[in-house]
Amino acid sequence: xxxxxxxxxxxxxxxxxxxxxxxxxxxxxxxxxxxxxxxxxxxxxxxxxxxxxxxxxxxxxxxxxxxxxxxxxxxxxxxxxxxxxxxxxxxxxxxxxxxxxxxxxxxxxxxxxxxxxxxxxxxxxxxxxxxxxxxxxxxxxxxxxxxxxxxxxxxxxxxxxxxxxxxxxxxxxxxxxxxxxxxxxxxxxxxxxxxxxxxxxxxxxxxxxxxxxxxxxxxxxxxxxxxxxxxxxxxxxxxxxxxxxxxxxxxxxxxxxxxxxxxxxx
Amino acid sequence: xxxxxxxxxxxxxxxxxxxxxxxxxxxxxxxxxxxxxxxxxxxxxxxxxxxxxxxxxxxxxxxxxxxxxxxxxxxxxxxxxxxxxxxxxxxxxxxxxxxxxxxxxxxxxxxxxxxxxxxxxxxxxxxxxxxxxxxxxxxxxxxxxxxxxxxxxxxxxxxxxxxxxxxxxxxxxxxxxxxxxxxxxxxxxxxxxxxxxxxxxxxxxxxxxxxxxxxxxxxxxxxxxxxxxxxxxxxxxxxxxxxxxxxxxxxxxxxxxxxxxxxxxx
Numbered sequence: 001x002x003x004x005x006x007x008x009x010x011x012x013x014x015x016x017x018x019x020x021x022x023x024x025x026x027x028x029x030x031x032x033x034x035x036x037x038x039x040x041x042x043x044x045x046x047x048x049x050x051x052x053x054x055x056x057x058x059x060x061x062x063x064x065x066x067x068x069x070x071x072x073x074x075x076x077x078x079x080x081x082x083x084x085x086x087x088x089x090x091x092x093x094x095x096x097x098x099x100x101x102x103x104x105x106x107x108x109x110x111x112x113x114x115x116x117x118x119x120x121x122x123x124x125x126x127x128x129x130x131x132x133x134x135x136x137x138x139x140x141x142x143x144x145x146x147x148x149x150x151x152x153x154x155x156x157x158x159x160x161x162x163x164x165x166x167x168x169x170x171x172x173x174x175x176x177x178x179x180x181x182x183x184x185x186x187x188x189x190x191x192x193x194x195x196x197x198x199x200x201x202x203x204x205x206x207x208x209x210x211x212x213x214x215x216x217x218x219x220x221x222x223x224x225x226x227x228x229x230x231x232x233x234x235x236x237x238x239x240x241x242x243x244x245x246x247x248x249x250x251x252x253x254x255x256x257x258x259x260x261x262x263x264x265x266x
Numbered sequence: 267x268x269x270x271x272x273x274x275x276x277x278x279x280x281x282x283x284x285x286x287x288x289x290x291x292x293x294x295x296x297x298x299x300x301x302x303x304x305x306x307x308x309x310x311x312x313x314x315x316x317x318x319x320x321x322x323x324x325x326x327x328x329x330x331x332x333x334x335x336x337x338x339x340x341x342x343x344x345x346x347x348x349x350x351x352x353x354x355x356x357x358x359x360x361x362x363x364x365x366x367x368x369x370x371x372x373x374x375x376x377x378x379x380x381x382x383x384x385x386x387x388x389x390x391x392x393x394x395x396x397x398x399x400x401x402x403x404x405x406x407x408x409x410x411x412x413x414x415x416x417x418x419x420x421x422x423x424x425x426x427x428x429x430x431x432x433x434x435x436x437x438x439x440x441x442x443x444x445x446x447x448x449x450x451x452x453x454x455x456x457x458x459x460x461x462x463x464x465x466x467x468x469x470x471x472x473x474x475x476x477x478x479x480x481x482x483x484x485x486x487x488x489x490x491x492x493x494x495x496x497x498x499x500x501x502x503x504x505x506x507x508x509x510x511x512x513x514x515x516x517x518x519x520x521x522x523x524x525x526x527x528x529x530x531x532x
Contacts, residue, residue: 123410
């Protein structure tokens, strides 16, 4: 981050209402609003559910009242919905609209998929197609817009990856495929866009609704047991490590950093 | 491979009409038909183009006349087409039909995507959706059918991966995302299905139409130059290495083997 007090910052957080995305949104307000006093912060939260979006927005405001918030409620597994989102983003921030000193895209949206059945019981192509729309197609379209349409001095994309993108576990076939695809997509994007800083960050195992879902519904007992024994991190803690990496700004664009690469060193 | 002279073998090759898929089909006829004299070989070639399918089928027959061939012409980027393929496979090989000693699925179908423009110029969600249908959804549906519906003493899935699944290059964002997704999908599948042998094989840079396309149309000069200097392998050679691995049958299920892991050792 090269932010100075007089900077204006636009942050777009997909999956911004819950779990890790919510923690990112709150940290933007706390760290760059309250602590660093960045002159102008615009925060765009993208998520499906309007009510959780509004709850997170209220939390953001309670931390830093000066934040400008846009809540865009869209289902990123539906491609018409993705296109509507892009149109809204265009209307808000392009075509002669005000430019920002820095713009950041937190590509965080994702779902774990149905872990209650093995991959060999997935027979519905429409469900699979929607899943990869969310995990891959929406990421391509939003980051393409971000890279090519949005004007700014500095652009950063943070892709929220997972250990499961590189390590196989029974029961996570879909999620692994989606995260691995995104992982390499953003690493290639860094090669294609030297003017954009790209960080691929694995936040570690987090205490979120997603984890509760896995613990409750995972059909492979071995994986479930492994999960039960795992030490989960608070999203807020993992976000603070991520923001430390962004503040230092020393990562190589396209680099993959797992939280445990950092914690180990401390 | 545990094939004996009296075995019956069913091989399904997606993308079976051209390039690496064609080389696999010919090697099945040569190695397991002519050389090993497996009693019964049924070869199912799946590809879009009927004419190239027929050409490859004629080549197979000319090598080993006793092979039983089924040519299934389908576009795996279209999910109705994938479902029709599954119905045809069911009609041919399930519901009380004859069982095989061994069945093999070569999950080889794939396209490099449009390399003439950077990922940030991809704005059409329908094209992207179709791409991931081909690279991911079709692989899930076909291998789910293969794993759960097909009866056999021994089942093997070979996923044709790529160095690009783990190493980022400018211009290959789509292909990397698709291959990385498949790569992890099949590695997880191995964890979920201990009764199925799964090999993830990277065939090296091959002399195929796909390579010609990349050399001609790649929009990133650095990648194009790197490709121009590359030493390409004949598909037949890479297939012979793959069949050596299958014959030895010593790989750990779900293992990723790059051809250069083997060639280096020799």
